[in-house]
Amino acid sequence: MARRRLLTGDERRRLFDPPVQETAIIGHYTLLRKMLNWLGAAMVQQIASVWLHKSL
Numbered sequence: 001m002a003r004r005r006l007l008t009g010d011e012r013r014r015l016f017d018p019p020v021q022e023t024a025i026i027g028h029y030t031l032l033r034k035m036l037n038w039l040g041a042a043m044v045q046q047i048a049s050v051w052l053h054k055s056l
Contacts, residue, residue, distance in 0.1 A: 007015065019025050031039070 031047050
């Protein structure tokens with residue numbers, strides 16, 4: 001089967017390269033408080049599950 005290029009080099013860079021401008025970095029990597037709370041709760045649940053499994 002022939003290989004096709006689905007994305008041009010520029011399209012691939014825009015899609016996969018990390019942002020370089022400060023405002024883009026902040027917008028891309030900053031989590032909302034709601035997300036942080038959800039992550040914290042999920043981590044606590046995961047840690048408790050591992051601890052409980054090891055103690056059995």
